[in-house]
Amino acid sequence: MDPCEVVVAVDLGGTRMKCGLVAADGAVLHRETRPTPRADARDGGRAVLDALLETVVELGQKATAEGHRVRAVGVVVPGVIDAEHGTVGAENLEWVGTPVLAELQAAVRAAHGDHVPIVLAHDVRAGGYAEFRQGALAGTTNSMFLPLGTGIAAAMIVDGSLVSGDGYAGELGHSKFIHGDAAELCACGQWGCLETVASAAAMARRYTARTGRTVDGAREVMQLLAAGDPDAAQVWHDALAALVDALVLYTTLVAPTRIAIGGGLVGAGETLLQPLREGVHARLTFQREPEIVAAVLGEEAGMLGAAQMAWDRAGADEEEQR
Structure with missing residues (x-):
């Protein structure tokens, strides 16, 4: 596979995370699913968040190992997202005002530096966006x-x-x-x-x-x-x-x-x-x-929407820098 630019896309909705490395033309160069840990109120859903962070980092590492450049990360989750603060409330994940975006930024920064933008969005809105763009x-x-x-x-x-x-x-x-x-x-x-x-x-x-x-x-x-x-x-x-x-x-x-x-x-x-x-x-x-x-688009709708949103963000950031 020839090296290219990709985004890391993860959909946390459901009992399994749907994950992919997606090129700018929408081609899914790698796809996989991973189990979502059972949410536990005793740890405030920390196990779920840790699994998400690990997945994003490992997918980025896989992309880099295969010679690809990670342009952006798109993560979509259930629940209510406070877009201003990057926090998520999701009862089924035991998240209450959980700083998901800040945690993602720290993990991605440690793995790739400061140049990789991150999109955090709702899983259903992402699925709808994918159906709107290509479904x-x-x-x-x-x-x-x-x-x-x-x-x-x-x-x-x-x-x-x-x-x-x-x-x-x-x-x-x-x-x-x-x-x-x-x-x-x-x-x-x-x-x-x-x-x-x-x-x-x-x-x-x-x-x-x-x-x-x-x-x-x-x-x-x-x-x-x-x-x-x-x-x-x-x-x-x-x-x-x-x-x-x-x-x-x-x-x-x-x-x-x-x-x-x-x-x-x-x-x-x-x-x-x-x-x-x-x-x-x-x-x-x-x-x-x-x-x-x-x-x-079936079960991949959320992941594909996450990828499209990530590419949109990468493109917008590039325009701002010109």
């Missing part, structure tokens, strides 16, 4: 990426730009769509959030609560649905109803022309997408109706 949202100026996985968050493209909101935007999963006695307590502290009904984790949990039978995630619920299980059908119906409400609200407020659904649940294909299309169509009156499609 299912390419060619749009107003669109949304909505992955349905362990949790639910949205990446919003508005007037051709990715909306960050200083790191806080896009938490559609923590909007209230379930009311009354049906509302459940969300991990965020609110009752009735979309995520409590329509995430993959919620579907498995709600099926178990209805039946007393433990299932192996949303995939097994979908298998039971296909086999005609009435409890799986009710869990699925509740999830679809809440998702239609969320998509109608988003469409009314932001008017996307296309919505790309990603995450584990999109594996259901048209079993998911067609009812969403029909439900949204039936509810809209004056609003512009969006296309509802499957995202195309």
Whole structure:
């Protein structure tokens, strides 16, 4: 492999980190996954942060050993990112105001010096950016990426730009769509959030609560649905109803022309997408109706978005120096 300039890209979302060395033309010269350590409140999620730092440094060392020049580092994480201070709050990682950017800067500086810029961004926004630049949202100026996985968050493209909101935007999963006695307590502290009904984790949990039978995630619920299980059908119906409400609200407020659904649940294909299309169509009156499609970049979307953001930063820094 000929030496070239690369960025180090790491997506910390999920149970495994998705990592890559990515060239300026988008070619992934090296890809790997690594386990994300189980977060522990007793150490404030330190083991997770240490694993992330080690991964970034080792990927940079690999690039250097192969003769490549590391131009930038892109890291994307779940949770809420304070863009001004570079801190992250992520309940599933046991991070509370954790200075992730400062830790990354220190580790990268020790390995490569002061010349390598670092981008820290949200994993879902990065996935949406990748879909916007090279995936299912390419060619749009107003669109949304909505992955349905362990949790639910949205990446919003508005007037051709990715909306960050200083790191806080896009938490559609923590909007209230379930009311009354049906509302459940969300991990965020609110009752009735979309995520409590329509995430993959919620579907498995709600099926178990209805039946007393433990299932192996949303995939097994979908298998039971296909086999005609009435409890799986009710869990699925509740999830679809809440998702239609969320998509109608988003469409009314932001008017996307296309919505790309990603995450584990999109594996259901048209079993998911067609009812969403029909439900949204039936509810809209004056609003512009969006296309509802499957995202195309899969589990690599976040890593590819991290790489694209890192290359954008490298290019912007180069322009400033001219």
